[in-house]
Amino acid sequence: MPKIVDHELRKKQIAEASWRVIQEQGMEGATVRNIAKEAGLSLGALRHYFSTQDELLEFAMNLVIERVTKRIKKIALKELPPKEKVLQILLEIVPTDTESMAEMEVWFSFIAYARYKKEGFDAQQDGIYDGIRNLILYLDQEKILRKNLNKEIEMERLYSLLDGTAMHALLEPKRLGKDKIYELFVYHLDSLCVDEV
Amino acid sequence: MPKIVDHELRKKQIAEASWRVIQEQGMEGATVRNIAKEAGLSLGALRHYFSTQDELLEFAMNLVIERVTKRIKKIALKELPPKEKVLQILLEIVPTDTESMAEMEVWFSFIAYARYKKEGFDAQQDGIYDGIRNLILYLDQEKILRKNLNKEIEMERLYSLLDGTAMHALLEPKRLGKDKIYELFVYHLDSLCVDEV
Structure with a gap:
């Protein structure tokens, strides 16, 4: 063929x-x-x-989803402590270098376009929301999630935190660089997970 | 005159x-x-x-900033427990009704436009970042912020959480309604503040 x-x-x-x-x-x-x-x-x-330009944007968006998914799968297969694995996955989504900045730019353009032009647009189609839910469930399965947490709200909180940080990293790259983003996610994961022994 | x-x-x-x-x-x-x-x-x-259409968008954006600032100032002047005051201010920024949804739509259009078309664009010009910093400082002054927190990171975390939630509320209004947003911010503020006696 x-x-x-x-x-x-x-x-x-x-x-x-x-x-x-x-x-x-x-x-x-x-x-x-x-x-x-x-x-x-x-x-x-x-x-x-x-x-058309719109079809190109959809093509580019699918490209971004493919790229990010591939990187995340690679990390998921690594032998890593659970908290470290979750941290690395989060850092693959937030733009911290030229490549991921370009991905975020496509994502942002796509959202802005899709919101106004596409019928039946579903912002969850990028798979991030489901992915985040799975990260919290994974930490729970690994028994390192603190006992007093509300898992449903923690999923929403991490999802907002991730997308907010991703947007700020795109719009204010000078203020919010790689080191600060790393520090923020380490801090947040520490607040969710039990202390290591 | x-x-x-x-x-x-x-x-x-x-x-x-x-x-x-x-x-x-x-x-x-x-x-x-x-x-x-x-x-x-x-x-x-x-x-x-x-x-031009671009000047109209800037006009609309200034209108939004004026409207939101006015509402926040009104809350700031109220006699309220500090945590409740901060909660009410956060809920004025995230879109939860027709009016604030329209404001967020202007904001989102403005960001998308400004990112590509405006020279010297500063995403912080909407004043939200400084406002969030002040909310954390206010909770600290009122001595209700937990002792073990890193204030700098908490400012960044709340800023990301707020903008991420605002974006999700705009893009996924069916999934993320007013009640869930309220629950999320109460939960987050509870995690920052000492328990009430």
Whole structure:
């Protein structure tokens, strides 16, 4: 089935080109035209994958979800103390370097677009809310969650804390750098977990 | 000085018309043309206040800051136990009704616009960050902040929690309603403050 192989290869090539353009020029520069140029393809060939700026944004958003999910799965498979594992996963979602900043920029653009333009938009579709719920359940299963906590509220609190921090890291990168974000999540996890012996 | 009086009155009239349009039609419907119609003014008269869609958005954002600041000042002057006062102020910022949802929508549109279009944009200009710092200092002055807390990190944590919750309340209003938001902030403040005697 050479046609299917071609399709998958082409898709990967476009995804990588899109990503380079987004990183170098931001979402403002991520036009169908610029991506075709970067991928060395004709506009016609690219339009097979997305024909409008909105479709490009959805394509980029799916790319971000794929990338973040891949990194998180990798951490989940590591041999790490539970609290450290949760910390590393949280730090994969909040933008702290050029790559994750570009991801957050796509995410922010997508939310702003989807809120006004997309019918039946569901903000939870990025999977973050379910992921956060699972992190709290995981800490509980590992028996390191403090006894007096309300798990339901802790899920909501961590979800708000994560997205708020991610947004501030994108909008105020000078004030809220990598070290401060690390310190904040260590502090929060310490407040949820029993002291280590 | 009748000219100055005219100017102030006109501005108030336009602000109120803008607000009605934003509440009824969202930021998508808040065009210079629609606002002129609602205010019963000519496009020319309105263009004295804002001539482009971007200037209208800045006008609306200033309107939101004015409105929220006014409500917070009113609460600050009330005779209330410190923890209750802080709770009420937080609940004025997070969108929980039609009016504050419209405010948050303006805020979100402004952030998305300002991030890409405005030179020298400072996300802290809405005053929320400084306000949050002051709330933590206030709880400390009132001697109800727990002893073992790191105040600097608590300021950052509350700031993230507030903006994350505000964003989720805007994007997922069905999942995160008024009652849940209330419960979340009571829970968080309880974790910061000493138990009442």
